[in-house]
Amino acid sequence: MSEKLATLSFSDGKPSVDFPVLGGSVGPEVIDVRALYAKTGMFTYDPGFMSTASCRSNITYIDGDEGILQYRGYPIEQLAEHCSFLEVAYLILNGELPNQRQLEVFVDIITHHTMVHEQLVRFYSGFRRDAHPMAVLCGVVGALSAFYHDSIDINDPPSREISAFRLIAKLPTITAMSYKYNTGQPFMYPRNSLSYVENFLYMMFGTPCEERKPNPVLTRAMERILILHADHEQNASTSTVRLAGSTGANPFACIAAGIASLWGPAHGGANEAVLKMLGEIGDAKNIPSFIKRVKDKEGHAMLMGFGHRVYKNYDPRAKIIQKTCHEVLEELDLKDDKLFKLALALEKVALEDDYFIKRKLYPNVDFYSGIVYKALGIPVSMFTAIFALARTVGWIAQWTELIGDPDQKIGRPRQLFTGAAGRDFVPMEKRK
Numbered sequence: 001m002s003e004k005l006a007t008l009s010f011s012d013g014k015p016s017v018d019f020p021v022l023g024g025s026v027g028p029e030v031i032d033v034r035a036l037y038a039k040t041g042m043f044t045y046d047p048g049f050m051s052t053a054s055c056r057s058n059i060t061y062i063d064g065d066e067g068i069l070q071y072r073g074y075p076i077e078q079l080a081e082h083c084s085f086l087e088v089a090y091l092i093l094n095g096e097l098p099n100q101r102q103l104e105v106f107v108d109i110i111t112h113h114t115m116v117h118e119q120l121v122r123f124y125s126g127f128r129r130d131a132h133p134m135a136v137l138c139g140v141v142g143a144l145s146a147f148y149h150d151s152i153d154i155n156d157p158p159s160r161e162i163s164a165f166r167l168i169a170k171l172p173t174i175t176a177m178s179y180k181y182n183t184g185q186p187f188m189y190p191r192n193s194l195s196y197v198e199n200f201l202y203m204m205f206g207t208p209c210e211e212r213k214p215n216p217v218l219t220r221a222m223e224r225i226l227i228l229h230a231d232h233e234q235n236a237s238t239s240t241v242r243l244a245g246s247t248g249a250n251p252f253a254c255i256a257a258g259i260a261s262l263w264g265p266a267h268g269g270a271n272e273a274v275l276k277m278l279g280e281i282g283d284a285k286n287i288p289s290f291i292k293r294v295k296d297k298e299g300h301a302m303l304m305g306f307g308h309r310v311y312k313n314y315d316p317r318a319k320i321i322q323k324t325c326h327e328v329l330e331e332l333d334l335k336d337d338k339l340f341k342l343a344l345a346l347e348k349v350a351l352e353d354d355y356f357i358k359r360k361l362y363p364n365v366d367f368y369s370g371i372v373y374k375a376l377g378i379p380v381s382m383f384t385a386i387f388a389l390a391r392t393v394g395w396i397a398q399w400t401e402l403i404g405d406p407d408q409k410i411g412r413p414r415q416l417f418t419g420a421a422g423r424d425f426v427p428m429e430k431r432k
């Protein structure tokens with residue numbers, strides 16, 4: 001079959017030019033415009049990457065119109081139902097689900113990398129006690145590069161793999177430490193007898209004074225939330241990790257860049273913003289006036305946890321989290337939780353409102369996750385840090401894919417220049 005081409009023609013009589021059309025395994029085809037500048041002297045203009053595929057990837061697939069999300073081809077619903085977080089992490093990193101032996105080896109490796117260097121512990125005392133956990137995470141994860149920079153050869157696959165293990169293993173420890181530092185409680189060393197998620201909850205909520213028994217329903221809920229957040233194609237933070245990685249920077253520095261990018265309220269910071277928004281609305285009777293403010297775009301008011309660049313349908317993760325929310329509230333005897341009821345009422349109003357229908361705005365992953373976290377006793381300021389913990393798996397898998405990609409080049413976009421055209425220097429005495 002001959003190569004499919006896209007032809008670009010111009011209204012000013014310039015000769016038209018052809019570009020190859022590339023097909024993936026599933027999803028929209030892409031026009032390969034790499035030769036555009038060489039052929040025409042023009043660039044594409046696409047702020048926000050509305051129509052740009054920035055790379056090839058075989059990790060995560062989203063069909064935004066159908067509300068489909070798959071990791072390595074497996075539907076998110078099945079993975080969330082049947083897998084542990086580390087099983088999913090193995091899948092995302094390696095492309096296949098592990099067999100029993102492979103999973104045991106992987107769990108053992110991760111379990112034995114959970115401690116952090118004692119020197120790293122001292123970084124925490126440089127922060128104020130009330131420092132936002134995401135600020136601490138940016139700093140401490142960035143500092144990891146100071147511990148491993150000299151030993152990393154990013155062109156060596158085993159060296160890349162050990163970096164991935166270290167990051168996945170240490171993020172729960174570093175995240176829990178940022179919470180303990182806030183509260184003034186002692187840092188808890190990881191416990192190798194616990195699962196990944198049990199250990200994280202132990203390091204968050206355990207104290208040296210008493211034994212803590214994990215609650216299986218709550219552990220499972222956290223496990224599921226981590227699975228749902230593990231990867232999501234070329235979102236803003238993942239693209240940040242890839243851009244930093246394209247320069248050859250070490251993976252710890254790249255993940256720190258991803259954490260910074262995730263923090264914003266339009267991205268991972270939305271889970272924190274949802275709780276603040278629900279707190280401000282306060283009562284179902286205030287929903288209509290809040291929705292009016294959003295529709296009037298009054299003071300940049302937004303329905304946080306709603307809308308998505310790719311999903312023009314229900315985010316499949318939001319559906320699973322809503323169900324998890326029911327289970328957790330039932331387990332904790334909080335069925336009448338005021339915030340959950342308010343969120344359900346707000347969702348109903350929005351889904352029936354023309355403004356949201358016309359713009360295809362549905363709940364996203366962040367809409368219900370905060371209510372589950374809150375029920376688990378996690379403070380609002382930790383929500384985005386937990387997102388970062390889970391997304392570290394996706395970031396490091398995407399970074400690894402990038403480094404091994406023969407098409408990879410340093411990320412270097414161009415611009416449509418709108419500033420002053422060349423002009424001569426004006427001496428001070430002649431300036432107005």
Ligand code: SDX
Binds near residue numbers: 235270301302307
């Ligand atoms: C995540 O990309 C990923 O995959 C991200 C993520 C992941 O797993 O990595 O899924 C995680 O980041 C989820 C998104 C969390 N953010 C929020 O919940 C914040 C609220 N949402 C919006 O900021 C917004 O919907 C975005 C940022 C998520 C998407 O932005 P887009 O694709 O650039 O869309 P847009 O801002 O251009 O919106 C189109 C229209 C606009 O109205 P008009 O100018 O056409 O009149 O819809 C409106 C927007 O004003 N709109 C909203 C809205 N979201 C979009 N109006 C009110 N409330 C909202 N939440």
